Amino acid sequence: MVEVDLIIEAGMALVGRDLDPVTGAAVAIKNGEIVFAGPSRRCREEFCSRRMIERPGGLLVPGLINAHTHAAMVLFRGMADDLPLRQWLEDYIFPAESRLTRELVALGTELACAEMIRSGTTSFVDMYLFEAAVAEVVDRVGMRAWIGEGVFDFASPAFPSGREALIETRRLWEQWKDHPRITVTVDPHTPYTACEELMREASKLARELSTLLVTHVAETQWEIEEIGRRHSKGPVQYLDSIGVLDSPVLAAHCVWLGHEEIEIFAKKCVSVAHCPESNLKLASGMAPVKEMLSAGVTVTLGTDGAASNNDLDMFCEMDTAAKLPKGRGLDPEAVGSKGALLMATKQAATALMRDDLGEISPGCRADLVVVDMDRPHLQPCYNPVSQLVYCAKGSDVTDVLVEGEFLLEQGRLVTIDEEGLLERVKRTVAELGYGSR
Numbered sequence: 001m002v003e004v005d006l007i008i009e010a011g012m013a014l015v016g017r018d019l020d021p022v023t024g025a026a027v028a029i030k031n032g033e034i035v036f037a038g039p040s041r042r043c044r045e046e047f048c049s050r051r052m053i054e055r056p057g058g059l060l061v062p063g064l065i066n067a068h069t070h071a072a073m074v075l076f077r078g079m080a081d082d083l084p085l086r087q088w089l090e091d092y093i094f095p096a097e098s099r100l101t102r103e104l105v106a107l108g109t110e111l112a113c114a115e116m117i118r119s120g121t122t123s124f125v126d127m128y129l130f131e132a133a134v135a136e137v138v139d140r141v142g143m144r145a146w147i148g149e150g151v152f153d154f155a156s157p158a159f160p161s162g163r164e165a166l167i168e169t170r171r172l173w174e175q176w177k178d179h180p181r182i183t184v185t186v187d188p189h190t191p192y193t194a195c196e197e198l199m200r201e202a203s204k205l206a207r208e209l210s211t212l213l214v215t216h217v218a219e220t221q222w223e224i225e226e227i228g229r230r231h232s233k234g235p236v237q238y239l240d241s242i243g244v245l246d247s248p249v250l251a252a253h254c255v256w257l258g259h260e261e262i263e264i265f266a267k268k269c270v271s272v273a274h275c276p277e278s279n280l281k282l283a284s285g286m287a288p289v290k291e292m293l294s295a296g297v298t299v300t301l302g303t304d305g306a307a308s309n310n311d312l313d314m315f316c317e318m319d320t321a322a323k324l325p326k327g328r329g330l331d332p333e334a335v336g337s338k339g340a341l342l343m344a345t346k347q348a349a350t351a352l353m354r355d356d357l358g359e360i361s362p363g364c365r366a367d368l369v370v371v372d373m374d375r376p377h378l379q380p381c382y383n384p385v386s387q388l389v390y391c392a393k394g395s396d397v398t399d400v401l402v403e404g405e406f407l408l409e410q411g412r413l414v415t416i417d418e419e420g421l422l423e424r425v426k427r428t429v430a431e432l433g434y435g436s437r
């Protein structure tokens, strides 16, 4: 018998790369790693643990990965809705962001982490401001994150110039490079808010640090026109022409792509963070997901910031991601429920260059979620994957583990004082006068 740190038995688990349903399942964990995943009777023959958790009505799934967000923007949730993108940004979001401080970003990030953990997200990719504060919160609450300081041509609320934001990126990378859950990325904001020189520098830094470059690409029609005016080509062709796509890139949105752009993504090192709810809410359009998948592009899923979603619930995002391409192309098979779940798990792990994430298999890190299936809207259950994508909500999640440690246990947040956090959020927002114009 091999002694392990923890054994979780559940009514069912989605095991392996293919999310195969195993009834009466168990997962054994040692040193934050999955050492067994399969039928519980076999687990009992081979493994023992002083800590056994039983969830007979639970479905064990890989932790969900939110591949694109701006976590602290939860502070602006619902502040302004139903407006054209540029009016929303210029009249509401930018003025609110101009007052951000390191402390506010820490508060917003903790609120976002509480929401994400509660809704089954174990990892997130964050591009924002004052990322030093984001890293500290992530370290403390136990989530896994890829963090990047936003790099702009102009002064951000955090740094006077893009160059200083890149210096901060290098400093953050040095500080966190040995951390088991935090990875620092290089994040030029967009091809129209980071000039060619800054983009080239950002790309050079990402290559030097062997890390991912995260940016927004082809989100709106306006961007296509603007980049066309400046560079006489589309944003994808432009980024390709200056060498940015020659090392790994995670490109958010990618709504306005044609056949040529998709071919470039497929040939180069570009993965896509598809953000369907934000794209719909900001009236940006619908990304050609089916076309990208057929071309072999790795497509992941993100909520974007809560100000344009307005939540960070990846279950809702999967539901939308599965339905949207059916409506767009009148094709019911464009993205199935399994395709949507893979975008939020294994495809995201691939984009993040982490083969040991996104699935419940021996050798993978123990980032796990239990969904309580004993609920009226989840029964009867013929197909657990379809049920997760089309019926389950984040609020059906009862337990969340990252690196084998509980962050949510039987519906209770373990690493966050939720009551105190909510009090602080309400008090701080009232003091700032956010939302009252």
Ligand SMILES: [Zn+2]
Residues within 6 Å of the ligand: 068, 069, 070, 216, 252, 304, 305
């Ligand atoms: Zn974004």
